Amino acid sequence: MPIQFEHVSHTYSTGTPYEYKALYDINLEIEEGKITAIIGMTGSGKSTLVQHLNALLLPEKGTIRILDRTITAGEKPKNLKSLRGDVGLVFQFPEYQLFEETVIKDVAFGPKNFGASEEEAVKKAKHALSMVGLPAETYEKSPLELSGGQKRRAAIAGILAMDPKILVLDEPTAGLDPLGTVSMMSLFSKLNREMGKTVLIVTHDMEQVFKYCDNVVVVENGKIRTHTSVQEFFADSSLCREMNILPPALIRMKDLLKEAGFRIDDNIQDLDRLAYAVARQVKKHG
Numbered sequence: 001m002p003i004q005f006e007h008v009s010h011t012y013s014t015g016t017p018y019e020y021k022a023l024y025d026i027n028l029e030i031e032e033g034k035i036t037a038i039i040g041m042t043g044s045g046k047s048t049l050v051q052h053l054n055a056l057l058l059p060e061k062g063t064i065r066i067l068d069r070t071i072t073a074g075e076k077p078k079n080l081k082s083l084r085g086d087v088g089l090v091f092q093f094p095e096y097q098l099f100e101e102t103v104i105k106d107v108a109f110g111p112k113n114f115g116a117s118e119e120e121a122v123k124k125a126k127h128a129l130s131m132v133g134l135p136a137e138t139y140e141k142s143p144l145e146l147s148g149g150q151k152r153r154a155a156i157a158g159i160l161a162m163d164p165k166i167l168v169l170d171e172p173t174a175g176l177d178p179l180g181t182v183s184m185m186s187l188f189s190k191l192n193r194e195m196g197k198t199v200l201i202v203t204h205d206m207e208q209v210f211k212y213c214d215n216v217v218v219v220e221n222g223k224i225r226t227h228t229s230v231q232e233f234f235a236d237s238s239l240c241r242e243m244n245i246l247p248p249a250l251i252r253m254k255d256l257l258k259e260a261g262f263r264i265d266d267n268i269q270d271l272d273r274l275a276y277a278v279a280r281q282v283k284k285h286g
């Protein structure tokens with residue numbers, strides 16, 4: 001069953017001087033079992049949108065259908081705890097998510113809260129911590145002692161330890177070094193491919209969208225501007241440019257080569273095949 005938003009709108013701080021309408025009549029269907037990127041300019045409403053998926057924010061109008069649950073405007077959501085077990089949300093700012101005395105207690109909190117014994121919870125926590133690449137010497141530290149990238153990893157581990165069906169990741173690689181980014185994205189990709197997890201990733205990084213995601217949703221001023229496959233989105237750079245988004249390097253390079261007179265097949269999606277196509281044409285004319 002897909003995840004559906006039907007006529008969802010959201011206004012912050014209604015009735016105060018800070019009132020702000022962040023989402024307008026959103027209609028959106030997100031495929032299960034895929035990796036979907038949520039992109040758009042800063043302040044466009046991406047975080048607001050994804051926080052509706054586990055009822056952290058509630059719709060002012062409209063309905064959200066997720067797994068076998070329905071969240072409807074004006075109604076108190078039912079079985080909130082079980083929803084949050086099934087839909088794991090990693091916040092944009094990980095420090096909002098870490099609250100226990102030590103890293104290991106923090107990551108074990110979720111499984112314990114869902115009925116695991118102390119021993120089982122710690123086992124699950126250690127497994128999740130190793131998946132995100134946090135070394136054992138950090139386990140007994142306070143989350144406050146961690147670096148930004150380590151906090152990010154600990155927050156992700158806290159969600160993975162609960163083994164949710166749907167993973168919602170709000171800028172999960174912000175603050176990670178380039179190698180850390182690749183290993184984290186590979187982990188999400190593996191969880192999707194091997195365990196069938198549905199993954200939603202809010203990101204500003206088009207290289208990640210191009211390399212790891214199946215579909216892309218563009219949010220603009222609280223509305224859905226486009227929702228399409230990644231392949232279609234990056235078929236050439238025109239859609240990106242229209243939306244003020246810098247396309248991935250490979251797409252920019254393909255466009256430059258086309259402008260220079262090379263014939264470049266739209267299906268070429270990696271550097272090796274691009275280099276081969278160019279080399280063949282150079283040889284022919286050289």
Ligand SMILES: Nc1ncnc2c1ncn2[C@@H]1O[C@H](COP(=O)(O)OP(=O)(O)OP(=O)(O)O)[C@@H](O)[C@H]1O
Nearest residue numbers: 012013018020022041042043044045046047048049
């Ligand atoms: N608690 C709040 N009260 C009032 N306005 C808010 C609140 N949180 C967010 N907003 C406003 O809602 C709009 C959308 O914010 P949101 O955080 O969803 O954007 P975003 O697309 O995630 O941006 P970024 O890429 O910077 O994370 C912004 O204009 C923001 O100022």
Ligand SMILES: [Mg+2]
Nearest residue numbers: 046047048092
């Ligand atoms: Mg955000």
